[in-house]
Amino acid sequence: MPKYGMVIDLQKCVGCGACAIACKTENNTQDRADGQRFNWADFVYKEEGKFPNVKFAAMPVLCNHCTDAPCVKACPVKPKAMFKTPDGITMHNDERCIGCQRCQKACPYSSTDVDKDKAAYSVLSFNAHGGTTHPFYKDEKELIKDCTASGAQVAKVAGDMPPHRTLYKHPEYESVRRSGITEKCIFCEHRVKNGEQPYCVVSCPAKARIFGDLSDPGSDVSKALKAHNSVQLKNNKGELLKAGEKGTKPNVYYIRSYKAEAKKV
Amino acid sequence: MIRERLLHKALDRDAAVTVDRSRCLGMRLDGFACATCVDVCPAGAITTGDDIVLDADTCTQCMLCVSECPSGCFNGSKPDFYALASKLMRLGRSLSSPVLGCSGMPDRKAHIKGPCFGYLSYEHLIFLAFFVKDGFQVDLAGCVDCGNGFVKERIKERLDRIASYAFPGVAKRIILVLHEDELDYQDITYDRRGFFTVLKNATLSRTADLLDRQDKDVFSSAYSEKKLPFRRELLNKVLSSLSDKERKALTTNFYYTVGADNNCDDCFSCVGICPTGALKVGPGEASPRLAFSSALCSGCGLCSGFCINGSLRVEKGFWEDDPFSFSAVRR
Ligand code: SF4
Ligand code: SF4
Ligand code: SF4
Ligand code: SF4
Ligand code: SF4
Numbered sequence: 001m002p003k004y005g006m007v008i009d010l011q012k013c014v015g016c017g018a019c020a021i022a023c024k025t026e027n028n029t030q031d032r033a034d035g036q037r038f039n040w041a042d043f044v045y046k047e048e049g050k051f052p053n054v055k056f057a058a059m060p061v062l063c064n065h066c067t068d069a070p071c072v073k074a075c076p077v078k079p080k081a082m083f084k085t086p087d088g089i090t091m092h093n094d095e096r097c098i099g100c101q102r103c104q105k106a107c108p109y110s111s112t113d114v115d116k117d118k119a120a121y122s123v124l125s126f127n128a129h130g131g132t133t134h135p136f137y138k139d140e141k142e143l144i145k146d147c148t149a150s151g152a153q154v155a156k157v158a159g160d161m162p163p164h165r166t167l168y169k170h171p172e173y174e175s176v177r178r179s180g181i182t183e184k185c186i187f188c189e190h191r192v193k194n195g196e197q198p199y200c201v202v203s204c205p206a207k208a209r210i211f212g213d214l215s216d217p218g219s220d221v222s223k224a225l226k227a228h229n230s231v232q233l234k235n236n237k238g239e240l241l242k243a244g245e246k247g248t249k250p251n252v253y254y255i256r257s258y259k260a261e262a263k264k265v
Numbered sequence: 266m267i268r269e270r271l272l273h274k275a276l277d278r279d280a281a282v283t284v285d286r287s288r289c290l291g292m293r294l295d296g297f298a299c300a301t302c303v304d305v306c307p308a309g310a311i312t313t314g315d316d317i318v319l320d321a322d323t324c325t326q327c328m329l330c331v332s333e334c335p336s337g338c339f340n341g342s343k344p345d346f347y348a349l350a351s352k353l354m355r356l357g358r359s360l361s362s363p364v365l366g367c368s369g370m371p372d373r374k375a376h377i378k379g380p381c382f383g384y385l386s387y388e389h390l391i392f393l394a395f396f397v398k399d400g401f402q403v404d405l406a407g408c409v410d411c412g413n414g415f416v417k418e419r420i421k422e423r424l425d426r427i428a429s430y431a432f433p434g435v436a437k438r439i440i441l442v443l444h445e446d447e448l449d450y451q452d453i454t455y456d457r458r459g460f461f462t463v464l465k466n467a468t469l470s471r472t473a474d475l476l477d478r479q480d481k482d483v484f485s486s487a488y489s490e491k492k493l494p495f496r497r498e499l500l501n502k503v504l505s506s507l508s509d510k511e512r513k514a515l516t517t518n519f520y521y522t523v524g525a526d527n528n529c530d531d532c533f534s535c536v537g538i539c540p541t542g543a544l545k546v547g548p549g550e551a552s553p554r555l556a557f558s559s560a561l562c563s564g565c566g567l568c569s570g571f572c573i574n575g576s577l578r579v580e581k582g583f584w585e586d587d588p589f590s591f592s593a594v595r596r
Contacts, residue, residue, distance in 0.1 A: 076293070076294045076295055076538065076571065077292065077293055077294070077295065077488060078291065078292050078293075078295040078315065078316075079315065079316075080295075081488070094487070095287075095486060095487050095488065096287075096488050097488060097489055098293055098488045098489055098537045098538055099489050099536075099537035100534040100535075100536075100537030100538050100571070101532070101533070101534055101537065102534055105532070105534075112532070128546075129489075129491075129536055129537070129545065129546070130491075130545070178487065178489065179489075180489035180490075180537070181489045
């Protein structure tokens with residue numbers, strides 16, 4: 001059985017956000033709203049120092065597919081709506097999820113309300129009960145009246161919701177999630193099952209993201225981890241696990257730390 | 266006994282009991298102690314554990330699980346109940362006391378037949394008692410010969426309980442026929458006027474809101490979907506038609522109130538676990554509070570079993586004015 005994980009090379013990453021956009025189009029995630037991010041692939045930006053001596057770092061973030069996943073432990077339903085697949089993916093089942101948000105509370109990388117929590121991101125997002133997903137494309141309001149098209153018009157002409165929807169079929173999750181449930185990165189399992197890489201990995205122009213089997217010493221991820229020291233995130237405020245600290249045993253690793261520096265010359 | 270069982274099944278295929286696991290309290294909350302269906306099923310056809318499973322071959326279709334599960338997990342008799350009720354209402358216009366029978370008893374005379382009487386829950390009986398104002402007979406006399414005959418006692422108990430809860434007069438409209446010779450069966454004869462009355466009433470009751478159905482959702486087996494148990498829907502229909510005094514008797518005995526302690530931090534987890542939609546995020550953009558509507562609450566207790574802070578209490582009886590409106594949960 002493979003044990004999937006990801007390694008992100010911070011010296012290669014240019015902080016362009018292509019992965020985040022790629023994920024949004026692949027998994028049809030909606031815009032941020034009401035303290036929810038809906039960015040399965042997101043970023044932490046760190047700034048240090050005082051102008052003009054500043055350092056800036058960008059770290060792409062996603063669900064860590066933790067080995068000791070507290071989100072799974074917290075899920076109350078039977079069989080669990082949040083569970084580990086045999087190959088290490090933290091998977092979510094849309095049909096069984098009751099939308100209690102216990103997973104969001106349990107996950108150190110998530111917040112039920114990112115704004116209130118002053119968190120940098122949340123790998124789990126929640127579609128409000130009785131709400132509407134992709135409200136933008138259901139809204140009849142035109143940005144400029146009688147000039148631009150409304151979201152609803154675009155969706156109607158395109159014939160799908162959202163208009164750019166990537167249709168895929170997976171037994172556990174829908175390509176567009178319903179209201180009243182949570183959603184998160186599933187390592188693009190619908191692609192991985194077909195021998196493809198997650199879409200964020202494919203679309204990274206800098207080849208900064210490596211995905212593969214951590215249990216196979218010959219895999220690219222294992223080789224990268226062998227060649228470099230690595231760190232893992234501790235929470236959604238951007239802190240890192242200290243040496244020896246296990247946390248939730250996250251399976252997303254960062255190698256070759258990088259900070260852009262501006263110096264007075 | 267076996268013969269009767271099979272006969273019943275062969276005659277009334279539509280009555281097969283189906284399971285909606287997304288409603289089961291033990292499935293929504295792992296470890297929640299409910300074994301009502303397992304305890305109530307005399308055939309031992311239901312098992313709970315990793316899943317809730319009803320063995321169709323063992324099931325004798327007595328419908329007791331349908332009438333006892335607090336969450337409406339089984340929906341054996343749902344599709345036809347409104348039709349059955351409105352037919353009884355119509356029959357009451359031309360007969361002094363129409364007879365409701367069991368389709369498992371092909372030799373017995375009845376004006377309308379349904380599945381085994383086990384489906385007649387408190388809520389069904391209250392509904393029939395209030396809406397079939399002219400009264401009707403339930404022919405339980407055949408039960409002695411049937412493998413499901415134990416339901417007779419259950420129906421008696423239920424009707425007695427309804428009578429004891431301040432509805433003695435109304436409960437009397439339902440006459441339980443326990444012995445052969447108690448049955449008062451009249452053939453339907455229509456005179457001209459009677460015929461047109463029946464026709465008119467038939468049209469009226471068909472369009473009546475009794476028959477309105479809840480909107481069907483695309484994701485029907487999703488746990489996240491809120492569904493009002495059918496029995497609760499029946500009670501609500503009765504409640505809407507009652508005088509204030511009668512309403513109190515019903516709401517104090519058959520409705521519930523959810524209250525919270527001060528340590529409730531409005532995390533709204535319970536909104537997700539509630540199967541019926543009785544709890545919701547109340548109004549107030551900045552700091553919304555938990556809101557509750559008694560008409561949607563089945564009293565299942567799942568919310569209080571689930572709350573991390575142990576804040577929620579589910580109490581029998583609703584004492585305020587309007588069970589249909591949502592208002593902030595009392596602290
Ligand atoms: S990062 Fe959060 S959501 Fe992902 S597996 Fe870990 S605890 Fe679960
Ligand atoms: S929101 Fe869904 S996945 Fe998360 S803990 Fe609740 S039921 Fe499980
Ligand atoms: S696409 Fe690649 S380079 Fe761009 S932000 Fe993502 S990981 Fe970094
Ligand atoms: S009675 Fe209903 S809620 Fe209770 S265990 Fe049986 S199916 Fe589940
Ligand atoms: S409010 Fe509580 S007791 Fe009432 S139906 Fe919902 S979960 Fe059950």
